[in-house]
Amino acid sequence: MTSTIDIQNGDLTDERVLRLLADHLDDMFATSPAESVHALDVSALAASGVTFWTIADGDDVLGCVALKELDPEHGELKSMRTDAAARGRGLGARLLEHVLAESRRRGYRRLSLETGSQDFFAPARALYAKYGFRETGPFGDYALDPHSVFMTLELA
Known part of the structure; x- marks a missing residue:
């Protein structure tokens, strides 16, 4: 049986999504x-x-991501998550590529994110850096925080 990885609008009432x-x-x-x-x-x-x-393989919801509009030219990547059992399959990269494509389609000039500074978040920071995100200072309503790393990517 062939698996079909699919990214679609997430259903925030779906129990699988709520668990994730x-x-x-x-x-x-x-x-x-x-x-x-x-x-x-x-x-x-x-x-x-x-x-x-959400990103799913058949009936299995394996991850999620959100895009928040900060202003007409600036988006924020939010709630990027891959289920622990599905890590290492490139799903985070697929979700990130989806958000990057949507950000460009919307005409955003910049996409930013906040993630943790702890070792737990090192794989996420490495993924973002691989796609060209660079560390920056706080943006939007964020304040400088030793537990946060702020990153941005110029899309123009």
Whole structure:
């Protein structure tokens, strides 16, 4: 049987998606102080200005990502997560490529993100750097925080 990896708009009422998001938040709070956790909960992911996608293999939801519009030329990558059992399959790269394509389609000139500074987040930081993201200072409503790494990619 051939697997078909598919990225589509995420259903924030789907139990599989809710489990993935709960795991994401659990990991964020386990690795960072509460005041340094900037992950979006379900209600924030459903807000206007945020687009949420999942990546699935058949009926298995394996990951998710969101894109938040900060202004008409600047987007923020949010809630990027691959299920622990599915890591190492290139799904994070597929999700990131999807958001990059959508950001360019929308005409964004810049895409930024906040991630953790702890070792747990090193694979994510390496993936972002591989795609050209560079460390920068805080953007949007963020403040300087030793538990956060801010990265941006110029798309123009």
